[in-house]
Amino acid sequence: MERKPRYFSEKAKRTGAPPISYLMNAAVTNKDVISLAAGLVDYETLPVAETRSALQRLLSDPARAREMLQYGTTEGLTRLREQALGRYLSGPARQAVAVDDVIIATGSQQLLYLVAEELLDPKDIVLVAAPTYFVLLGALESMGARAVGIPMDEDGMQVDVLAEELQRLTDAGERERVKFIYADTYFQNPTGRSLSVARRRQLLEVAERFSTAEHRIFVLEDAAYRELSYEREDTPPIKQFDEANRHVIYLGTFSKPFSPGLKTGFGFFPRELVPTLLYLKGSHDFGSANFCQHLLSEALTSGVLDAHAEMLRRAYRRKRDVMLAALRRHLGPDVRYTVPGGGLYVWVEMPAGVNTGRRGNYFRACLSAGVLYVPGEYCFAQEGPFVRPKACLRLCYAVPNEAEIEEGVARMGRALAGLRVRAADTART
Amino acid sequence: MERKPRYFSEKAKRTGAPPISYLMNAAVTNKDVISLAAGLVDYETLPVAETRSALQRLLSDPARAREMLQYGTTEGLTRLREQALGRYLSGPARQAVAVDDVIIATGSQQLLYLVAEELLDPKDIVLVAAPTYFVLLGALESMGARAVGIPMDEDGMQVDVLAEELQRLTDAGERERVKFIYADTYFQNPTGRSLSVARRRQLLEVAERFSTAEHRIFVLEDAAYRELSYEREDTPPIKQFDEANRHVIYLGTFSKPFSPGLKTGFGFFPRELVPTLLYLKGSHDFGSANFCQHLLSEALTSGVLDAHAEMLRRAYRRKRDVMLAALRRHLGPDVRYTVPGGGLYVWVEMPAGVNTGRRGNYFRACLSAGVLYVPGEYCFAQEGPFVRPKACLRLCYAVPNEAEIEEGVARMGRALAGLRVRAADTART
Numbered sequence: 001m002e003r004k005p006r007y008f009s010e011k012a013k014r015t016g017a018p019p020i021s022y023l024m025n026a027a028v029t030n031k032d033v034i035s036l037a038a039g040l041v042d043y044e045t046l047p048v049a050e051t052r053s054a055l056q057r058l059l060s061d062p063a064r065a066r067e068m069l070q071y072g073t074t075e076g077l078t079r080l081r082e083q084a085l086g087r088y089l090s091g092p093a094r095q096a097v098a099v100d101d102v103i104i105a106t107g108s109q110q111l112l113y114l115v116a117e118e119l120l121d122p123k124d125i126v127l128v129a130a131p132t133y134f135v136l137l138g139a140l141e142s143m144g145a146r147a148v149g150i151p152m153d154e155d156g157m158q159v160d161v162l163a164e165e166l167q168r169l170t171d172a173g174e175r176e177r178v179k180f181i182y183a184d185t186y187f188q189n190p191t192g193r194s195l196s197v198a199r200r201r202q203l204l205e206v207a208e209r210f211s212t213a214e215h216r217i218f219v220l221e222d223a224a225y226r227e228l229s230y231e232r233e234d235t236p237p238i239k240q241f242d243e244a245n246r247h248v249i250y251l252g253t254f255s256k257p258f259s260p261g262l263k264t265g266f267g268f269f270p271r272e273l274v275p276t277l278l279y280l281k282g283s284h285d286f287g288s289a290n291f292c293q294h295l296l297s298e299a300l301t302s303g304v305l306d307a308h309a310e311m312l313r314r315a316y317r318r319k320r321d322v323m324l325a326a327l328r329r330h331l332g333p334d335v336r337y338t339v340p341g342g343g344l345y346v347w348v349e350m351p352a353g354v355n356t357g358r359r360g361n362y363f364r365a366c367l368s369a370g371v372l373y374v375p376g377e378y379c380f381a382q383e384g385p386f387v388r389p390k391a392c393l394r395l396c397y398a399v400p401n402e403a404e405i406e407e408g409v410a411r412m413g414r415a416l417a418g419l420r421v422r423a424a425d426t427a428r429t
Numbered sequence: 430m431e432r433k434p435r436y437f438s439e440k441a442k443r444t445g446a447p448p449i450s451y452l453m454n455a456a457v458t459n460k461d462v463i464s465l466a467a468g469l470v471d472y473e474t475l476p477v478a479e480t481r482s483a484l485q486r487l488l489s490d491p492a493r494a495r496e497m498l499q500y501g502t503t504e505g506l507t508r509l510r511e512q513a514l515g516r517y518l519s520g521p522a523r524q525a526v527a528v529d530d531v532i533i534a535t536g537s538q539q540l541l542y543l544v545a546e547e548l549l550d551p552k553d554i555v556l557v558a559a560p561t562y563f564v565l566l567g568a569l570e571s572m573g574a575r576a577v578g579i580p581m582d583e584d585g586m587q588v589d590v591l592a593e594e595l596q597r598l599t600d601a602g603e604r605e606r607v608k609f610i611y612a613d614t615y616f617q618n619p620t621g622r623s624l625s626v627a628r629r630r631q632l633l634e635v636a637e638r639f640s641t642a643e644h645r646i647f648v649l650e651d652a653a654y655r656e657l658s659y660e661r662e663d664t665p666p667i668k669q670f671d672e673a674n675r676h677v678i679y680l681g682t683f684s685k686p687f688s689p690g691l692k693t694g695f696g697f698f699p700r701e702l703v704p705t706l707l708y709l710k711g712s713h714d715f716g717s718a719n720f721c722q723h724l725l726s727e728a729l730t731s732g733v734l735d736a737h738a739e740m741l742r743r744a745y746r747r748k749r750d751v752m753l754a755a756l757r758r759h760l761g762p763d764v765r766y767t768v769p770g771g772g773l774y775v776w777v778e779m780p781a782g783v784n785t786g787r788r789g790n791y792f793r794a795c796l797s798a799g800v801l802y803v804p805g806e807y808c809f810a811q812e813g814p815f816v817r818p819k820a821c822l823r824l825c826y827a828v829p830n831e832a833e834i835e836e837g838v839a840r841m842g843r844a845l846a847g848l849r850v851r852a853a854d855t856a857r858t
Binding site (some may be wrong): 004018048059062069120124134138142155215216256259288 | 434435438440445446469475476484488491494498499500535536538539548549564567568573605643644645684691692704709713715717718719720721839
């Protein structure tokens with residue numbers, strides 16, 4: 001980390017460059033590189049016509065037009081908060097959450113930050129999957145909090161290990177340090193895996209079991225990719241089981257199913273968290289761009305968001321299939337990868353001896369071959385009862401087109417073959 | 430302050446309801462009240478036609494349309510950063526600031542928060558005018574920082590007193606606690622007063638003089654109302670004198686000259702502050718709504734922002750005149766008020782014995798009469814070498830129409846007359 005001026009705050013001194021910035025620079029400075037690293041969305045499918053038609057309706061009504069150009073409120077547009085609630089929750093859990101428990105923000109990322117600010121002091125603990133969303137790890141580090149990784153399998157975070165770890169922390173007198181469990185439940189970044197329904201229930205039970213009258217342990221459910229499911233049926237979120245609205249914070253976003261340029265996300269919160277979250281958001285910005293909230297509300301009302309999300313699911317599913325076929329074709333049978341049922345990511349495990357780290361042999365070989373991925377090492381907490389693999393990496397099929405996905409993976413294959421030749425040479429000498 | 434759960438962070442425990450929320454509730458729950466408190470912008474003049482034409486141009490170009498619907502960057506749209514720089518700085522200071530030293534955010538408020546986060550630990554000190562922008566005071570309290578108020582006169586903050594206070598703090602061994610001087614230089618909220626040009630230079634000199642090789646004291650220049658000047662000539666900002674881009678952070682916004690619904694502000698920063706500010710902003714939201722940034726950039730390029738700002742200046746000037754005339758007509762000669770040369774606010778000093786505080790006799794009398802103002806008490810730091818006046822209040826003429834301004838001030842006059850009658854009765858008995 002660079003040397004920081006003495007006049008910086010303690011927090012600023014702890015705040016380093018996000019690991020991803022190296023990758024972004026590498027992609028920008030070398031235009032021939034195919035980036036399978038960037039976690040943006042597909043460019044061709046952005047909703048131009050849909051946005052134009054929604055805005056035509058909105059701006060031809062002068063009263064509505066003025067309303068969207070005026071300041072909004074800190075909590076966000078009431079209509080959009082109602083729409084989010086109706087769209088993503090049902091049953092008793094829906095009844096337990098009032099519109100006043102919903103907050104709109106500058107993407108769900110801002111709500112993640114605000115929740116962390118509300119709950120975390122330095123040395124506090126957040127339990128995360130191993131691997132998990134690396135932007136969260138950066139924010140926690142900046143706040144001086146500890147991330148503890150819990151291993152996952154095909155069904156997501158291993159909830160029995162989570163319970164063991166919570167018991168261990170409780171026995172060590174650290175239970176009150178544990179503020180929340182981060183559960184990226186749908187087609188998780190970086191693996192594309194979802195938490196199974198059985199485990200969703202169990203995870204909530206574990207959070208309840210280790211909470212006390214004085215100390216609540218929250219579940220922060222990040223459902224960013226929920227709308228990008230390739231499966232026929234939607235899975236209920238953990239929030240659906242939190243029938244008294246006590247333990248689960250649910251975060252969602254309109255960036256993935258519609259447009260990230262509008263940077264609008266939302267959260268459903270247990271009531272005790274809401275006032276202080278809003279005071280904090282008031283200090284941050286007293287409300288996110290009202291214009292974008294009106295636009296999204298109109299896109300929901302008119303149905304163009306639904307139609308667009310359906311089209312996106314088909315487009316991403318096709319891209320996923322292209323990537324999986326390319327992986328099959330260009331990488332050997334000893335390379336393993338996930339088959340995501342939605343979202344934007346494939347998680348790849350290379351054979352032993354391949355180092356996918358940013359300074360490892362494979363990363364360098366891929367950069368020479370003209371392809372970028374996200375090193376798996378970025379996605380792991382500093383501590384926790386999991387084995388840190390050396391040979392993992394994240395691929396994203398959202399941004400490149402089908403030909404680029406094919407060619408990018410082919411380059412990864414050539415880079416791997418090159419390493420094998422060199423390893424064989426080394427073995428012979 | 431309400432009781433907070435034990436599991437909250439220290440910061441959350443320090444974070445209380447903004448004082449203004451009481452006023453907002455009072456205005457919403459009583460529709461007959463005329464609010465001269467709300468600090469929003471005029472509704473009738475919001476740029477509907479301008480926005481429609483800018484969007485028509487943008488969205489009819491599919492490539493540009495997709496670009497604005499995609500994620501932007503954490504620092505913001507390069508074109509808009511260049512435009513802000515060219516518009517608000519010139520001369521050697523302009524040469525010293527690179528586009529990379531400019532950051533776009535969710536209003537200038539977010540940059541205020543990010544700077545505070547970068548520089549302030551609990552117990553650190555910020556020097557502010559007395560009175561000053563109360564949202565800043567709330568954010569500083571939430572961060573556990575101390576705001577020290579410096580008295581002002583017609584020419585803004587008294588820079589000689591500022592220097593004395595800095596000397597006192599230095600002698601007390603607290604110089605390194607002082608992180609920045611908040612200078613709301615143009616038509617300040619709440620008084621409408623500007624810092625004179627001579628004092629702008631002096632203020633920068635003081636910041637330089639009290640800085641050391643190891644410890645820099647920054648000037649945070651908030652120029653939110655610069656575009657709303659009723660005077661013929663623009664005044665150079667303090668930033669204009671900071672020819673090595675070392676001491677002054679300049680914050681501006683497109684909310685006031687165009688639309689707050691787009692919630693887009695910008696800042697010019699000394700280079701050492703930029704990387705960590707961007708890492709922090711990356712954790713907050715990795716970039717504000719890109720869509721709004723493209724829209725504003727187009728409004729600047731096409732000239733519609735300029736035309737709109739010119740119209741706004743005329744409209745607000747007319748409203749100011751209506752308010753000043755009403756104050757002359759309905760309040761006695763012992764009531765003093767500022768004559769703002771721009772912006773949205775008039776600061777009123779009532780005669781001795783009138784208590785303008787939220788629980789004071791005058792606030793209650795005004796609420797009964799059906800008019801709301803911002804109590805002056807909200808606008809003062811907890812400490813500092815200034816006299817805290819009991820009888821001040823802030824009026825905003827931005828939101829109500831001319832008839833409402835007239836009637837609101839008439840109600841204030843009746844409320845004051847009522848107090849005088851009661852005081853005379855009390856004196857007689």
